[in-house]
Amino acid sequence: MEVCVVSGKGGTGRTTVSVGLAVALGDLSAPNPIELIDCDVEAPNDHLYLRCADAGEEPVLVPVPFWAPEGCTACGACARACEFSGLTLLGDRVEVFPERCHSCGACTAACPTGALTEGVRRVGVVRSASSPGVALRWGELDAGATRAAPVIQAARHGRRPGSQRVLDGPPGSSCSLVAAARGADMALLVTEPTPFGLHDLELAWRAVTLLGVPSAVVLNKAQRREGRIHSFCRARGVPILLEIPLDRDLAQAGARGVPLPVADPAYGPVLRGLWSCLETVFAPRRAV
Ligand code: SF4
């Protein structure tokens, strides 16, 4: 089972739920630890909650074109082939802009002389570590790099059959969310009872629905029955599986990096129950 925890914006409690699930499910007696993948590669922080030391790292490399003046006839075919303004012809020189390149390979395929070849560029790193019962991986986008998706894909790489995985998704509903949620068994949409929360919940729900990923909602910071979010979910057939009440002590514990089931042990069985519900309701649906 692979569950991607997402929210349309930051600060709604996505990491609280992701880390809370992993800690609640981390079982030393299980043959394999639960895997927690932090896909918020611009600001990963799950490792701060788990207080685990780095165990290793792998660079994330993406293909980029490499131009050599020898053999270039300045025909401009490479620049015309690029839909992302990743390179341009300036006089008799080809200038490559690696930060705009999407590694599609169209330019090198279009070059008739072989003056353009494929090189690689580092855009980030994937780190791994572990704490009792939890195997953690997280991606980090390099400073100045703009392509989060390859780092997220690298962090997700290597899913083992039958593994239990929690993906702590990126905030927002852009291509980073697509990279994190595509192919997951289901998405857990974390929201809060505010107009912004509802707006961003709808964006995130639309994105995962377009990807064909079924979803359910966790309502965080719930103070009272929030009519608009309940109405939204009811109208779309999206179940609200958990409401976490607004609680000053929990908020302060979260700010200190204390996982939810550690701050309040009552959340251990609550989160394990949530996971059982996801396995029961969603995994068979994907398997059909
Ligand atoms: S690889 Fe694709 S995106 Fe990158 S410069 Fe070439 S054509 Fe443009």
Ligand code: SF4
């Ligand atoms: S397609 Fe090849 S030969 Fe033509 S301008 Fe580009 S690098 Fe030079």
